[in-house]
Amino acid sequence: MHLADRALAGHPDAKAALETALLDLDGQVAGQPIWHLLGGHKPVPVDLSMSIANPDWAQDIDLMDRAYEAGLRLFKFKGGFADHAFDVMRVKAARDRFPQARLRLDYNQGLSSETALRDVPKLDDLGLDFIEQPVTARDWQTMADLTARLKTPLLADESVFDPLDLDLGISRRIACGASIKIAKSGGPGRGLAMIKQARAADWSVYGGDMFETGISHLAGLHMITAAGGVDLGCEFYHANWHVNRDVLAEPFPGTGKTLTAPSAPGLGLPVDEGYIRHTATDHQALK
Numbered sequence: 124m125h126l127a128d129r130a131l132a133g134h135p136d137a138k139a140a141l142e143t144a145l146l147d148l149d150g151q152v153a154g155q156p157i158w159h160l161l162g163g164h165k166p167v168p169v170d171l172s173m174s175i176a177n178p179d180w181a182q183d184i185d186l187m188d189r190a191y192e193a194g195l196r197l198f199k200f201k202g203g204f205a206d207h208a209f210d211v212m213r214v215k216a217a218r219d220r221f222p223q224a225r226l227r228l229d230y231n232q233g234l235s236s237e238t239a240l241r242d243v244p245k246l247d248d249l250g251l252d253f254i255e256q257p258v259t260a261r262d263w264q265t266m267a268d269l270t271a272r273l274k275t276p277l278l279a280d281e282s283v284f285d286p287l288d289l290d291l292g293i294s295r296r297i298a299c300g301a302s303i304k305i306a307k308s309g310g311p312g313r314g315l316a317m318i319k320q321a322r323a324a325d326w327s328v329y330g331g332d333m334f335e336t337g338i339s340h341l342a343g344l345h346m347i348t349a350a351g352g353v354d355l356g357c358e359f360y361h362a363n364w365h366v367n368r369d370v371l372a373e374p375f376p377g378t379g380k381t382l383t384a385p386s387a388p389g390l391g392l393p394v395d396e397g398y399i400r401h402t403a404t405d406h407q408a409l410k
């Protein structure tokens with residue numbers, strides 16, 4: 124991975140795939156799951172969160188009904204794509220309909236500084252677990268201002284890609300927690316280092332992803348397991364709830380309330396290699 128960094132700046136998502144493949148090979152050779160290679164002691168259940176982002180509220184209610192029925196208790200709304208009233212309506216409606224659910228709101232950088240300073244404080248009494256990245260990645264001043272003003276914790280996502288971002292974000296108090304993703308950090312080993320860095324600063328940690336499939340869900344889950352879990356759960360739900368057909372040969376283990384990493388060697392679940400060959404755009408490279 125040091126060679127990869129010297130060969131190419133950035134591209135953490137490609138490096139995450141590379142580090143995942145290397146860890147899987149290491150695990151296959153050593154007969155150990157990746158979480159054990161990374162220093163984990165035992166599998167731990169990790170709470171599963173689902174992101175709610177459909178402009179069609181009726182479709183989202185239907186999805187949440189099914190997820191809640193399956194045991195899922197964490198829902199993260201994507202906000203800021205419509206108006207403030209729509210975001211508040213969805214949170215309040217979900218609170219009434221799903222009394223045991225814990226709710227979060229993620230703006231994906233969607234607000235201007237002025238709008239964020241005006242509207243986000245109005246959410247402070249809704250009992251949200253956290254409010255994520257209301258403004259653009261480098262608008263650390265607004266993040267810090269909101270963190271100081273709100274009792275609801277702010278979570279940094281796009282503001283913190285790598286350990287240097289996290290270090291600066293912590294020192295400037297831009298949030299109370301971070302979303303850590305293998306596709307931002309450059310792999311499970313590097314993400315694990317960031318989880319430890321966040322914890323050392325008393326920051327909360329959320330296991331984020333980039334709308335992924337089963338292989339990278341597994342990599343993220345091994346990372347979190349090696350850390351002994353994370354306090355805000357993870358969002359590795361796409362393989363079972365969104366993709367038409369996953370790239371794993373077996374269903375990703377987790378349709379209910381929690382996910383638990385497998386203990387078989389490497390990633391721990393077989394990949395559907397025939398399906399990957401079928402969907403590859405460069406078949407020559409896979410021969």
Ligand SMILES: [Mg+2]
Nearest residue numbers: 229231255280
């Ligand atoms: Mg986010």
